[in-house]
Amino acid sequence: MxxxxxxxxxxxxxxxxxxxxxxxxxxxxxxxxxxxxxxxxxxxxxxxxxxxxxxxxxxxxxxxxxxxxxxxxxxxxxxxxxxxxxxxxxxxxxxxxxxxxxxxxxxxxxxIAGEATVPSADVAAKLPHGEGQTVMIVDDEKALVALAEEMLAKLGYEPIGFSSSVLALDAFRKAPQSFDVVLTDETMPELIGTDLAHEIRLLRPDIPIVLMSGYSGAQLNERARAVGVREILRKPLQSKDIAECLGRVVRSLV
Ligand SMILES: Nc1ncnc2c1ncn2[C@@H]1O[C@H](COP(=O)(O)OP(=O)(O)OP(=O)(O)O)[C@@H](O)[C@H]1O
Ligand SMILES: [Mg+2]
The missing domain is CATH 3.30.565.10 (Histidine kinase-like ATPase, C-terminal domain)
Structure with a gap:
């Protein structure tokens, strides 16, 4: 890109x-x-x-x-x-x-990594799957929203994507109970991911929020922890990482 x-x-x-x-x-x-x-x-x-x-x-x-x-x-x-x-x-x-x-x-x-010995469909079947939980996805890159939506739909979640964090917050305000998990990018114009997380947690302190970021570091970890982010996922996103992360997060909901 x-x-x-x-x-x-x-x-x-x-x-x-x-x-x-x-x-x-x-x-x-x-x-x-x-x-x-x-x-x-x-x-x-x-x-x-x-x-x-x-x-x-x-x-x-x-x-x-x-x-x-x-x-x-x-x-x-x-x-x-x-x-x-x-x-x-x-x-x-x-x-x-x-x-x-x-x-x-x-x-x-x-x-090229050695030829995969397990067909990828098998690998996908072994990943933890959702049970239709609604996941809000927020990323200012439209293509990444589409990619994440596709990954999550395949994993059994109900993704709802936003390419503007401001619009995502509006949507959350209108219907805070209709989302089960929030997956948001950090670096975005107007409202960054950790600020969005902060606002969302004021509306619903129990909702799990996962932050996605291309960069990592102590400062980001600190900021994320301060606003109650549950986990940080490294970009570029891997289906396996998302599946395992959401699996953990969703298990904690029940
Ligand atoms: N295809 C290209 N043709 C001409 N110059 C290029 C090309 N690719 C990179 N550069 C030069 O390299 C610099 C650094 O590129 P880099 O992608 O790291 O940052 P950027 O494009 O300036 O900023 P960002 O990627 O954050 O938008 C650019 O500012 C540009 O001067
Ligand atoms: Mg560039």
Whole structure:
């Protein structure tokens, strides 16, 4: 998502954004602009644009947290550092090719985990399932709301998604008893997740609230605990983590 947003923002006057995902094998050690590959099977995600290209002084620092060339309010500069963190966690590497004035290509290489021995349907069946409990989902990224709704519906919950925390709070105020659990993102415009949690708990102190966040750290944990958040889920969301977390939370309701 961030790679595509960056690509679009680099093409103010229009251009072509291309996204390619493919499996590929690497036969010998390879050095990339950011990392190295050992032989093996990989998936390769390539996001390219025909935009401004990246000048060397930006190229050197663009993966640093908070480095941005965008105006205040336009970019946090966290996008690429997050991408880098996720890729590194998965044992992958990144390659950046760019020509100023012509465009940029980011390629992300991720090693393929050994072929799953258990078919995924079986794994899904073993995860804790809900029994139609209503879960309020709040995230300013519409695509993530849709994804979470889909995951929760498959797990037997009744998801109700909001892409605005302000509207979510309005809805909660109108019908506090119609929700069983709240799942909210932290970083959102107008009303952040922990503030939303605080307001919701004033209306219904018993409702379990789960916070989702791409970042973690003592400060966030502290803030979450102070407003009575039950658990913190790391983004990107994994079906298994959500299933287990909601399983625990829902068990505590009965
Ligand atoms: N495809 C691209 N073309 C040109 N410059 C890019 C491209 N991708 C990244 N950059 C440069 O790298 C910088 C850092 O990118 P990064 O995604 O980390 O933060 P951001 O896009 O500025 O902010 P945010 O991701 O929070 O919106 C950008 O400000 C931009 O200057
Ligand atoms: Mg970005």
């Amino acid at each position: 961030n790679l595509c947003t960056n690509a679009l923002q680099a093409m103010e006057h229009g251009g072509v954004l291309e996204v390619v995902l493919e499996r590929t094998d690497v036969a010998q050690n390879r050095r990339l602009s950011h990392g190295a590959l050992v032989p093996g099977d990989y998936v390769r995600l390539c996001v390219s644009d025909t935009g401004s290209g990246i000048p060397p002084q930006v190229l050197d620092r663009m993966f640093d947290p908070f480095f941005t060339t965008k105006g205040v309010g336009e970019g946090t500069g966290l996008g690429l550092s997050l991408v880098h963190g996720i890729v590194a966690d998965l044992g992958g590497a990144i390659d950046v090719r760019t020509i100023v004035g012509q465009g940029t290509m980011f390629t992300i290489w991720l090693p």
